[in-house]
Amino acid sequence: MFLKQEFSVDIEQDPNNIPDRLRSTDYDLILLDMNFKAGINDGEEGFNWLNEILKVDPQAVVVLITAYGEIDLAVKAMKQGATDFVLKPWKNQKLLATILSALQLRQSKKEVEKLKVTQERLQDEIDQPYYYFIGESPAIQRVTELIARVAATDANILILGENGTGKELVARAIHRQSARKDKVFISVDLGAITETLFESELFGHVKGAFTDAKQDKTGRFELASHGTIFLDEIGNLSLPLQSKLLTVLQNRKIQRLGSPKETSIDFRLICATNADLHQMVFEKSFRQDLLYRINTVEVRIPPLRERIEDIPLLTNHFLNIYTKKYKRAGIKIDKSVIAKMQKYYWPGNIRELQHAIERAVILTEEKVIQKPEILISGNTARREQHSPKTLEEMEKIFILQSLDENEGNVTQTAMALGMTRTALYRRMKKHGIQ
Numbered sequence: 001m002f003l004k005q006e007f008s009v010d011i012e013q014d015p016n017n018i019p020d021r022l023r024s025t026d027y028d029l030i031l032l033d034m035n036f037k038a039g040i041n042d043g044e045e046g047f048n049w050l051n052e053i054l055k056v057d058p059q060a061v062v063v064l065i066t067a068y069g070e071i072d073l074a075v076k077a078m079k080q081g082a083t084d085f086v087l088k089p090w091k092n093q094k095l096l097a098t099i100l101s102a103l104q105l106r107q108s109k110k111e112v113e114k115l116k117v118t119q120e121r122l123q124d125e126i127d128q129p130y131y132y133f134i135g136e137s138p139a140i141q142r143v144t145e146l147i148a149r150v151a152a153t154d155a156n157i158l159i160l161g162e163n164g165t166g167k168e169l170v171a172r173a174i175h176r177q178s179a180r181k182d183k184v185f186i187s188v189d190l191g192a193i194t195e196t197l198f199e200s201e202l203f204g205h206v207k208g209a210f211t212d213a214k215q216d217k218t219g220r221f222e223l224a225s226h227g228t229i230f231l232d233e234i235g236n237l238s239l240p241l242q243s244k245l246l247t248v249l250q251n252r253k254i255q256r257l258g259s260p261k262e263t264s265i266d267f268r269l270i271c272a273t274n275a276d277l278h279q280m281v282f283e284k285s286f287r288q289d290l291l292y293r294i295n296t297v298e299v300r301i302p303p304l305r306e307r308i309e310d311i312p313l314l315t316n317h318f319l320n321i322y323t324k325k326y327k328r329a330g331i332k333i334d335k336s337v338i339a340k341m342q343k344y345y346w347p348g349n350i351r352e353l354q355h356a357i358e359r360a361v362i363l364t365e366e367k368v369i370q371k372p373e374i375l376i377s378g379n380t381a382r383r384e385q386h387s388p389k390t391l392e393e394m395e396k397i398f399i400l401q402s403l404d405e406n407e408g409n410v411t412q413t414a415m416a417l418g419m420t421r422t423a424l425y426r427r428m429k430k431h432g433i434q
């Protein structure tokens, strides 16, 4: 009755029900009597139940209470994992003080648990090889400048681009240049989370919230506290999940599944998608209010085929990485092969280029790779599937095609195009063609 004035209290008369109760409810503290059978007062039962409790929840905070107290018993209790020991008859104020300090311990244990998970995430981050965002093309320069400008603000960012264009890399670059750089960067692939696990993954749950919820779980938003949360493939969210996410973004509060408590969270939001969200809004498959909430600034990353000037640079970058990794120092790629690579469509963008180079480094027996087949599987004419949007782009493609037909011979290409070699070189330089 006394404790009920301060706390929410469940009373259990039969200790045999303890394990079931612990599995279904997350108790902050257990006040455990030591003798349950008439005539037996050696406290052994109390010790047995203490062990059972700690088996179910090693983090449990248990205060033992008994009328038959001796120092020895108290010492034994603490050794076996009890948090404190209270003697009957108790003094209310003393009992309250004991309980409050035990609750503080419980809070600290929870904090430690959360920090452990955050620490693991940070370690994952540190273990990630740090790849610089490489590119000199005007298109990429514009992206780099935009990153620098928006990173310092806390604005919500939406990164748009085809698969493999470097959206996650850009998100990490924004985080690294922001005031939150010393805090955690949490990446969530929404495309990989099932509908049923969405809430539990993102917002967390408390023990017993559903059948498999055996432990409390910290959600990704809570983990991202004071840091950055990166929601990849946001275009894959179903409409009901979009509403749930919107509520969190509006209130900046989360509620763990099964918990009545709301927790305020401070995070910076970066989203990415390869889908055309504006079109999806038009088709009513993406909520307009959610789009407005996430796209304070939009960063568009152009596909690789629209910045072929970067191909030699990226090729060198990945060659460096993989020749080191596979101990194949000295492998080079012939210029003619690079020219062919610049004509390829690269549907998988930089990720495809990266994998192509890794594969080539593993497979090649030559010091200088002369055969484009080892790098590009498709036929280079696939570029034609992509219709140029500007005159500039058309000119570039035309020059590349002509160079291809003339097997890279600049004099013959210039003749075929009806221009001088110098004029052709000037144009090739402008378009970043090697």
Ligand SMILES: Nc1ncnc2c1ncn2[C@@H]1O[C@H](COP(=O)(O)OP(=O)(O)OP(=O)(O)O)[C@@H](O)[C@H]1O
Residues within 6 Å of the ligand: 131, 132, 133, 134, 135, 161, 162, 163, 164, 165, 166, 167, 168, 169, 170, 232, 274, 350, 351, 354
């Ligand atoms: N400009 C770049 N410089 C160096 N490496 C890059 C660049 N852009 C992308 N990469 C590399 O290409 C790979 C794919 O990049 P990332 O995962 O960021 O792409 P994404 O657009 O997020 O892909 P998806 O849409 O499939 O999630 C990564 O290994 C990344 O390091």
